[in-house]
Amino acid sequence: MAELQTTGVPAIEVRKLCKSFGDNEVLKGIDFHVDQGEVVCVIGPSGSGKSTLLRCVNRLEEPTSGTIIVEGVDITDEDTDLDKVRTRIGMVFQQFNLFPHLTVLRNLTLAQIRAKKRGKAEAEEIARRNLDKVGLADKVDAFPAQLSGGQQQRVAIARALSMDPDMMLFDEPTSALDPELVGDVLDVMKQLARDGMTMMVVTHEMGFAREVGDRVVFMDGGVVVEQGKPDDVLGNPQHERTRGFLSKVL
Numbered sequence: 001m002a003e004l005q006t007t008g009v010p011a012i013e014v015r016k017l018c019k020s021f022g023d024n025e026v027l028k029g030i031d032f033h034v035d036q037g038e039v040v041c042v043i044g045p046s047g048s049g050k051s052t053l054l055r056c057v058n059r060l061e062e063p064t065s066g067t068i069i070v071e072g073v074d075i076t077d078e079d080t081d082l083d084k085v086r087t088r089i090g091m092v093f094q095q096f097n098l099f100p101h102l103t104v105l106r107n108l109t110l111a112q113i114r115a116k117k118r119g120k121a122e123a124e125e126i127a128r129r130n131l132d133k134v135g136l137a138d139k140v141d142a143f144p145a146q147l148s149g150g151q152q153q154r155v156a157i158a159r160a161l162s163m164d165p166d167m168m169l170f171d172e173p174t175s176a177l178d179p180e181l182v183g184d185v186l187d188v189m190k191q192l193a194r195d196g197m198t199m200m201v202v203t204h205e206m207g208f209a210r211e212v213g214d215r216v217v218f219m220d221g222g223v224v225v226e227q228g229k230p231d232d233v234l235g236n237p238q239h240e241r242t243r244g245f246l247s248k249v250l
Ligand code: ADP
Pocket: 021, 024, 026, 044, 045, 046, 047, 048, 049, 050, 051, 052, 053
């Protein structure tokens, strides 16, 4: 297996990525990258392939063709140890996917103990530190159902962080939340970005993209239509399709 490299290479590099589901060609030759420490926001209409792209990055979806390189390691190479690469990538989804029958603390320690082989005490210490980071130190013994959606999503972020990922992928992390709960989750993500985390964020939160994103990528119909600095893409889009989309969401 190739050695992992962490300096000088992009965190994520996607080349000519194609993905079809049966006859449905969903990704049509995507070139995309995220540099280390960069926050890239991916926007675009429903069905444009944003989630499929994100899911290909840690091989939750099998690409039809193309190359995906994570920290210098080709994850489309069949010799690559996928489990090892995946531990470097934290994922946060629209649905929080917490285990309902486990306390918050156990939700955070489970994967650490199983996949990272940490002892219980160490895993709990790391869990508490990350819960504190997302403002939920007092919820260690709560069950997910006792928390609001925004709190559950922050637990999901803390859980991902407890695996010490090099990068975080977010797929519409606030789309399932009541409007008044969105801000707390975005604040946690802003702080993560300030701390230097590499982030790929699929979002409809244009304010977040503008304020926190280093780059915005607009996808439509399985291609990257336009990308650049948030102020340019959102404030002065060059393509008609981008203008059409933004006129509906801004
Ligand atoms: P977005 O996240 O931009 O809304 P998706 O990547 O979820 O778009 O979906 C793009 C297209 O791929 C849609 O037409 C969707 O129906 C299709 N698709 C996504 N996942 C699957 C799947 N597992 N099986 C079949 N079709 C899928």
